[in-house]
Structure formats: C-alpha cells, structure tokens
Amino acid sequence: MKTLILFYSRTGITKKIAENLTNSLGADMEEVFDTVNRSGVFGYMRAGKDAISKKLTIIKPLIHNLSDYDLIIIGTPVWVGLMATPIRTIITEQKDKIKQVALFCTQGATNTQGALADMTKLLEKQIVATLEISTKEVVNNNFTEKLNKFVSEINK
Ligand SMILES: Cc1cc2nc3c(=O)[nH]c(=O)nc-3n(C[C@H](O)[C@H](O)[C@H](O)COP(=O)(O)O)c2cc1C
Numbered sequence: 001m002k003t004l005i006l007f008y009s010r011t012g013i014t015k016k017i018a019e020n021l022t023n024s025l026g027a028d029m030e031e032v033f034d035t036v037n038r039s040g041v042f043g044y045m046r047a048g049k050d051a052i053s054k055k056l057t058i059i060k061p062l063i064h065n066l067s068d069y070d071l072i073i074i075g076t077p078v079w080v081g082l083m084a085t086p087i088r089t090i091i092t093e094q095k096d097k098i099k100q101v102a103l104f105c106t107q108g109a110t111n112t113q114g115a116l117a118d119m120t121k122l123l124e125k126q127i128v129a130t131l132e133i134s135t136k137e138v139v140n141n142n143f144t145e146k147l148n149k150f151v152s153e154i155n156k
Contacts, residue, residue, distance in 0.1 A: 003027035003154075004064055007075030008086040010038050010047065013106045013138045014077050017131075017147070021073060021104070024151045028069075033060040034086045051079035056089045066097035071128065071154070074119065078107035081114035083122075091122050098123070102154055104131035106138055129153035 005022050008031070009015035015031065022029040035058045038047045050057065066072055076087040083091075083105070101123055105115045116130050131150040137143045 001070045002068065003071045003073060004066065004069045005029045005073045005075065006032065006062075006064075006066075006090065008032040008034070008077070008084050008090075009075075010043075010077060010084070013135050014075050014104075016138050017104060017106060017133055017143065018075050020143075020147055021075075021151070024147065025073075025154065027073070028064060030062060030064050032062070032086045032090055034058075035060060036085075047085065048080050050085040051082050051088075054082070054088060055085060056092060057085050059086050059089050062090075062094075066094050069099070071100045071102065072098050073102045073104065073154070075104045075106075076115060076119070078105050078115040082118045083115045087119070088122065091119065095123055095125075098125065100128055101125055102128040102130065102150070104133070104150065106133050106135055108135050 003025055005018050005027050007014050007018040076083045103116050103119050120127055129150050133143045
C-alpha cells in the first residue's frame, strides 16, 4: 500500500511522530509549511485565533500528489481543541484526492478528542485508524506502544 505521512508541526512535536511513523511504515513523508509566521508569542496567539475562527491560510505547494497514494496519514498539533490551521487548509483544498485516511494528533493535555472529530467531519470519510499522543509522551519518548498499535491497525 502506497502511503504518505502528511503533517504540520509548529514546534517539532508532531514532526517527531511523523518521522517515527515514516520509518515504521516505510512510507513517504511531507511536511506542510505555512506562509504565515507562527513563531513566538504573537505567532502562538495568532494560531489560536485562526484555529478558533476556522480560518484558512496559504500553504506552500506540496511536493507530493495526494492522488498517487492509497493511504494518507494526516498529523496535526491540537490548537484550541481543533486541528491546526494549515491542516484545515490542506484538507479543505485537497480532500477529494484522498482515497483512504488515518489521523494522528499531538496535544498538551490528554484525552482531547476534538481535533480528530473536527478532521473526521471535514474529511467526510471513514477513518482507518487514529492516534493521540501528548506532548509529554513525545518529549519523554514514551509513545512506542501507542505508535505500534496504530501501525498494526493500518497494516491490517
Ligand atoms: C495556538 C495553540 C493552541 C493549543 N491548544 C491546545 C489545546 O486546546 N489542547 C491541548 O491539549 N494542547 C493545545 N496546544 C498544545 C499543542 O497541541 C501541543 O504542544 C503540540 O504537541 C504541539 O505540536 P507541534 O510541536 O507539532 O506544533 C495548543 C498549542 C497552540 C500553539
């Protein structure tokens, strides 16, 4: 199965999971880059404001064509209980090219299902598998079990 890991990461946490998944699945990987600067305190505040208002942004053109893949695994950090703005943008603009989809998110707190529900609703597709990991679990490298379970659901 031809698989692409497509993710956005503001501070590298979601990226670490994307890289691990890429290695585990032998998949291709693409990071989504926003043209809006979201670094620092102002970038954080703007990110929260954009996420709440479900605003779209302008992302840099993707290198990979989503239609070429059997499965797209989309990863996002949770922003105010929702998906991050660059991921909302890519799903809105390219969801028709997606055949099968799995989702993962990283978040400061645990058990915040909102972002995955938000993505599921926007995608209007059945989701193959989901994975939620807290920032703390990523920093402490304490995510192998969850990641392996997600990978085995995908490989089923
Ligand atoms: C604007 C903003 C809003 C956030 N809102 C939430 C939230 O509602 N719930 C939560 O658990 N974490 C929230 N976080 C924390 C991030 O989801 C978390 O730190 C994530 O792992 C960062 O991933 P990244 O390094 O890939 O950007 C928020 C972060 C930002 C920047």
